[in-house]
Amino acid sequence: MTQASAFGRKLGRFLHLKDAPPSLITSSLRGVELAVTETRDDNPVPGLSGSFTAEDAFVVSLKLHDYPDCELWENGKCVMKADVPAGATYLYDLKRDPRYVIDKPFHSLFFYLPRSALDALTEQPRMPRVGQLACELGVGHDDTVVRHIGASLQQALRRPDETNQLFIDHMMLALTAHVAQAYGGLRPCTEPNRGGLAPWQVKRVCERLESDLGGKLSLQEIAAEFDLSISHFSRAFRISTGLPPHQWLLRQRVKAAKQLMTVRDLSLSEIAISAGFANQSHFTRVFSSVVGVSPGTWRREAQGAPESKK
Incomplete structure (x- = not known):
């Protein structure tokens, strides 16, 4: 099992959770795996958190709940207390053994980001590696990009069956690039745009992509x-x-669904699965968002008659 695959279980032990929290995994950077995990405990058992195994990796945490007067530890010592506000982003270096006292409800997103993922961003010749990230203990950042990515992936964590892998890869790649630029000094690529694909x-x-509508x-x-x-x-x-x-894949699913809805004997639930959606509810939400009307309404208008089978 890779480090990213085991991250949810390690995080669960770190926070003394009863069960391992759900995680999404991506390996979109030359085989380097990253993970995002949501953690929450409204009634934690008070005590010092556990420890992560020391490794050359970082954790980016988006706080979803206020955590006042947080006692922070590093390298085995209590170093400070700080108020942790909801909506703030914090960075932790796993080589420094970051820990804190758990004594009140918490709710956070954690992104696992190994150093090798940052190095993979700088594969071009003569491009400098990403420097040390700004992992200042107790210092939160008002980061709208992390909040946006976090909100998108939070929905994916809660509906994993409806989330295609391309979306997870895309969002985690965006997060990695943002963290490298905002906190590691990486400069955006200034090379001339090499244009599109042939x-x-x-x-x-x-x-x-069309052969794998399920994503x-x-x-x-x-x-x-x-x-x-x-x-x-x-x-x-x-x-x-x-x-x-x-x-693009979502648009193709909608296109395939429209073609299938011309067949009167197919139910909307059958069409949803055939077009790559997780279920009829998922199909209805995506179709309505893209087309502007529900699948049932579109089908009735396209056929010019009441829908015979739902």
Whole structure:
């Protein structure tokens, strides 16, 4: 089991949770795995948190609940107390054994970010590596980007069956790049835009995505077919199609659903599964968001008659 795959269980032990919290895993950076986990305990058993195994990795934490007068520990010593406000972002270096006293309800998102993931962002020749992240104990950051990504992934954590892997990869790649730039001194790429994919590449990618409407393919798998980095592939795909891969895939699901809804004998639940949605509820939410009306309404209007089977 990889470090990222085990992160939820380690975090559960760290926070003395009864059960391992849910996690989403991505390996979108040259095989380097990252994870995001949501933790919550409204009635914790008071005491000092556990310890993570020391490793060259970082944890980015988005606090979803106020935690006043938090007693913070580092390298086995109590170093300070600080108020932790909801909505703030904190960074922790796992080499320093960050810990804190658990004595009140907590609710947070934790992103596991190994150093190798940051290094993977700087693969171009002569591009400097990401420096030390600004992991200042007790110092929170008002980070709107982390809040936005966190809110999106929080929904994915609560509905994992409805979340395609391309979306997880996309959001975690965005988080990694943001953290590297905002807290590690990485400068945004200034190289000339290399444009989109070649027509034959676009054709092949679209065929691959259409063959997997359920969204099990990862960005790493697709980019590797063209020997491209994840970031370059994602950028080039968006230039060529106008959408990032996960949004393009959602549009294809809707397109497939529309074709299937011309068949009167298929129920909406059957259409949902056939078009790659997790269930009818998922299908209805996405279709309504993209098209502007519910699937049932669209179908009745398209057929020009009352829907015979729901």
